Amino acid sequence: MNPRAIGTIGLAAVVVGTALYGERITTPEVKPGPVRITYWEKWTGFEGDAMRAVVDAFNKKQSEVFVELLTVSGIQDKTLLATSGGNPPDVAGLYGPNVAQYADSRAILPLDEFCAEAGLSRDSYIPCYWDIGFYKGHVWALPSTPASTALHYNKKMLREAGYDPDRPPRTFEELDAMAAKMTVREGGRKDGRIVRSGFLPNEPGWWNWSWGSFFGGKLWDGESKITVDTPEYIRAYKWIRSYSEKYGAGDLQNFRSGFGNFSSPQNAFMSEKVAMLIQGVWMYNFISQFAPKLEWGAAPFPYPADRPDLERSTLVDLDVLVIPKGAKHPKEAFKFIRYVQSQEGMELLCLGQRKHSPLATSSAEFYAKHPNPYIKLFTELAKSKNSISPPQLGIWPEYEAELNNAFDEVYLMKKTPEEAVAYVKARMQPILDDYLLKQRLREEAEKR
Amino acid sequence: MARSHKQTQKLKTAGIHLVLVALSLLFMFPLLWMLSTAVKPIDETMLQPPKWIPSVFMWGNFREAFTYSSDTLGYIPFLVYGRNTLILCILGVAGTVVSNSLVAYAFGRLKWPGRDFAFAVTLATMMVPFPVLMVPIYGMFKEFGWIGTFKPLWVPAWFGSAFAIFLLRQFFRSIPFELSEAAKLDGCSEWGIYWSVVMPLAKPALAVVALFHFMGTWNDFLGPLIYLLDQKTFTLSLGLQVFQSQHGGTQWNLLMAASAIVVAPIIVLFFFTQKQFIEGITMTGLKG
Amino acid sequence: MTLKRRKEATAAFLFASPWLIGFAVFLAYPLCASIYYSFCDYSVLKLPVWIGTRNYENLMRDEIFWKTLSNTAYYAIFALPLGMVVAISLALLLNTKVKGLAFYRTFFFLPSLVPMVSLAVLWLWMFNGESGLVNAALGGIGIKGPNWLSDPEWSKPALVLLSVWGVGNAMVIYLAGLQDVPVQLYEAADLDGATAWQKTRNVTLPMISPVILFNLIMGIIGTLQVFTVPYVMFPGGSPARSTYFYTMYLFDNAFRYQKMGYACAMGWIMFLIILVLTMISLRLSEKHVHYGGS
Incomplete structure (x- = not known):
């Protein structure tokens, strides 16, 4: 046999061997x-x-x-x-x-x-x-692990701002006022960049869709209507926008882009860049791992002062x-x-x-x-009777993407709260109608 | 006069070098970062601003990238991603070379009715974007029972691709037809001509096709994202993204060490073959 | 003679058979299926149900569809010419006769060899508005850099800039084209006393025009499908959907929202756009592309 034939056979063997090996990797073993x-x-x-x-x-x-x-x-x-x-x-x-x-x-x-x-x-x-x-x-589905969320706050930062470290804010109004006092700009100048913040509606930003529920809004009526255009939701988005108005959308962006990775000592809360935020029961683990010396506390998240019925709202x-x-x-x-x-x-x-x-x-x-x-x-x-969880909707992934986008646009002052909410409603209602219609047709077909 | 001309020439060369060096640095930048991360201790990988030179050089990361596997942590050793990528590259490259050279031989060296029309259709298929085919192909592979296996990512390579057929056909046509005629007179079959006349001369073009396919597979993200399910079967691209998107403690340094180990042979290979590689493309003459 | 012809045709058929199968199975069938599905309500878990042109009608009304289309157009309009200029310039530089070319060529090609996903993570750091290297460099020359990643006005420009690192492939093809330009043409130009720019303008570019056309068409197809880097860098196309590209929305529809018929309709629209753009490029290039001797 000439060398070329040997080489060819060798290469073919390598290829076949690789294919078989690949098969073995992707086939589960039967024992x-x-x-x-x-x-x-x-x-x-x-x-x-x-x-x-x-x-x-x-x-x-x-x-x-x-x-x-x-x-x-x-x-x-x-x-x-x-x-x-x-x-x-x-x-x-x-x-x-x-x-x-x-x-x-x-x-x-x-x-x-x-x-x-x-x-x-x-x-x-x-x-x-x-x-x-x-x-x-x-x-x-049955549970594996649950979580509820609460206000996490930095006791030291509360104390330094002249507050009682064991008396965190109870209402949104208190939260906003305390946040304003705790926000620090570089050199204390009005145009200095933000170096420390009391509270940011988008930190950690994992539940940007949920603020309307904290103001008593519902995402749909449980049957066929998207109800994101209610006064409660508009109020929530107004509240979100108030942060951009107060501190400047650009300044907040600048500040936030300096935050490190969530799971690191540079985490905004653990590096004491943000004094208060909403977080889940797991936050303790990260604090004990990355910032064991942090003086922190947890309390029910605030509610709007005029809606005491919404006390102890929590995302579950x-x-x-x-x-x-x-x-x-x-x-x-x-x-x-x-x-x-x-x-x-x-x-x-x-x-x-x-x-x-x-x-x-x-x-x-x-x-x-x-x-x-x-x-x-x-x-x-x-x-708590005010537990908040995402609505049971087949189109939730799309709805959530839409709500998150509405948050972005309001926070970046690209849209007014009314516009943003109307847009979400106008977009999601036909999608929901379409979805429910197809769902019904299918269910009827299955029955037959 | 002559001297000043020489001097300008020298100055010009120096200028070109300066520009080239500056640009090289810019283009080397990602790789340098990868290398720098590969030798960092874990707590320096995510610093803001990034730190280029680690406080301690962790050469052990390279060894650990090979061995790091902890069942209790649920991590997959990063080299597994490299291995999977290589499997796909080997199978895909082999398939590309074999199938496309055969097909290109039919298009470039043989006469048959409807050839030019078929070739035009083949060229037109280059314009079909993958997203158009994504959904039906997914459904088809599902029927084959291939979801979660490597097959959707390499079997198609054994059935030709328009771009490679085009490159090879151009090259095959540039080989003098007299050679074929002479071989035929010696009693060679078409297969014999393909195998002993055309293929040995086509090495540069085959190398080009192989390298392009290799890089395509190497960088493919959407394909593995759709077809691979089990972390043990992920490719480097997909594995890297997985670890980037999770909250948990990502072993960036090991990941980069693994990438560096896998990437190094390819860089060396390219360095030593780039001249032939470029000549190979030149000879295929993309001139149509 | 006829026998010989028939034999040759049979051989050709056998040689071409992998592609004939591949074409039928991996292209023709999916294309047809995709047309059919685009008129259906379909997800892999459910059988397709014919709904007429409803998907297309909904698409025309879908603002996100238009948004992703315009984002993609923006990206293509800027990234494509930029990439071509950079690739040609690099190729021209690398075509000079200086020492160490092998190194330079390898260096410029390197980013194409590093997995894109790991590059994307590096870019996240480089373009960080607060502490990124890009803004540090801009600050060095007295410019206050923008928030590349969180400002919707700047996220797309950032992606366009990033795309430059991936020109290695195109560069190598240009380089090959350049090496094919007959030396005599330059010698003749030298005799006429042409400057370097004149030589580039009047000799080099016309001579490599077929390569430019080829790369242009491949570039159109590639940039319109941009996916990996934005998918990794900007989950969900944030901020405010400024980096939500066509293929990302198509992917979400197909595999996240389980609206595969809708996704197929999107795919077909993309195909038509590419087809039209390619036709236009071919038509416009007729006058300008110079095909060697043939």
Whole structure:
């Protein structure tokens, strides 16, 4: 054989070998023994560790099911892609607001029968968390870890501004006044750049869509109407705009672009650039990791002074467990989900992630072991009648994008609150109509 | 007179060098940053403003990039991303070279009815943007059961691409047809001519096609974003984005060390082959 | 003779078969399917349901569609000529006879070899309004730099500037074209006493005009599909959708909002735009492009 032929055969062998190797990587191994199910988890770091500990405990406790945990980023999009691609995991750890879209797309299985069999019902949970997974008369998702949010404030900065460090603002009016006093410009000049701020409506900016709810607004009427153009929402956007008017949109942008990464000591709150902000129960972890010396406190987020009925408003957020349609082992998948719903599993998980438990009752030991000094506050807030969670709408991803954009445009003074709100309404109402119509046609077709 | 001419010439050369060096720095900038991050301790990777020279040089990052894998952390060793990218590159490049050279041979060296029309259609397909095809192709791969595997990202390369066919056809046409005739008289089949006459002469053009495809795969983001599901199968582009978008503690330094390790051979390869590479494109003569 | 012809045609068919299959499976079928879906309510989880031209009608009314279209046009109008000028200039510089060319060529090509996503993260730092290197450099010469990333007026210009780092590919193609210009033409120009600029203007550019046309068309196709860098740098096309580009919106519709029929309609509109622009470029270039001897 000539060298060229040998070379060709060698190259062909390399290519074939690579193809086979690639196949092996992308094909899940099949091993004898317990049923292996895959679970997609979104968290990394210590939050991921906590979930892994629960998975390990479950795997050790019984021998019928073996759960393999995989970390997946952008989980809400990836799970939808995988389900439509016909290759979903057995259990996916989604975000609560995904439930409606997934259920409407028939991308997840209803869990009613499983729940009835296992004796799980609304009474087992703090109601707002059960409700997030309950949609159109069916249970679609059960909690993994919950969160509620509260005002986090820097005691030292309050003290330096002449306030009682243990008396954080209770109303939006107090919040704005205290924020103004705590905002510092370079050299104390009026035209100096902002070096420190009391409060910013867009820090951390993860829930820019939600301010209207803090003023008592509702995003839709629960049936067919987008209700973002109500006075409550306009008021919220006016409040947002008042910050740009007071401090200058450009100055605020400049200031904010100097903030470091959230998960770093340069985080705006932890580096004492912002004195007060809305944050979730997890904030404690980051503070203890990056700024252990920070003097901070947590309290219910303020409410508008003329709306005392909105006291103790709190955003509630939930990570949920679902079984995607097309999962190979739904029964075994639920066994794992059931374990996470047990007090043992849930407290192991929530203690690891240093959150509160979504179950109706928590053990005394749980609170005793919990390092977050405000943990009871967060549990209590979750039980508040003014809990805020994203609406159960299949078009929520689009609606949220629209609300966030409206926030940007008002904050950057590109639109007035009235214009922005009218725009969102004008855009979303036809999309909702279209969606509901198609949904109804499909449901009728399915019945036939 | 002659001397002053020489002097101006020298000055001119110096000027050109100055401009080239300045521009080189500008273009080297991202790579320098990558290298600098690769040898930083983790807490200096995210400083604002960025720090160029680390306080300690962490050469161990390179070793760690290979070995770093912690089941308890749920991280994937970064080199896995590099390995996946290389698998896709190897399979794709091989497919591109094989399929396109065959097809280009038919277009450039053989006479058949409808050839010119078929070639015109082929050229026109270059204008079809990927987003148009994205949805149906996704549905098709779903039917094949390929979602979550590497196949959607390399199998199509084995079925030709318009750009590569075009480049190779131009090149093949520039090879004297007398060589084919002579081989035919010696009793060579078309396959024999393709294999022993045209292919050995076409190496520069094949190298160009291979490198372009390699870079395309290397940089592809949208494809992996849609088709790959499991973190263990991600490519470098996708893996890097994953870690950029998460709140958690990103091991930037290790990520960059891994990128540097994977990128280094390609840079060396380009450095030593760039002359042939450019000649290869010259010879394909994009003149139409 | 006929037998020989037939044999040759059979061989040709076999040689071309990979592409015939590839064309049918990866191009013709998806294109047809895409037209069909664009008239349907469709997501991969549900069967397509015919809804006529409704997707197109909705698109015409969809302000975000127009917004992303105008953003994309803005990007293409600035990034494309800038990229071409830079690529040609670099190629001209690299075509001079100075020492160390191999190094320079490699350096200019380097950014094309580094994964775009990691470059995007670097750019986030460089263009930071408060502490970025770009504004530090501008400050050095007494200009107060803008908030590149958070000011809707400046986010697109920032992306245009960034695109310059990716000219390596085009540059190499120009360079190849330059090396193909016959030396005799320059010698003749020298005899006529032409200046360097005159030589570039009257010899080089006409001689490489086919390459310029080629890169122009590839550039149109590429810039109109811009996705990766803005997707990584500006989630959701922030601030205020100033960096929300056509392909990003198409992607969101297809895979995030599960409106795949709508996405297909967007894809077709993009195809038509590219088709028209390519035709225009070809028509306009007829007079100016010089095709060697052939």
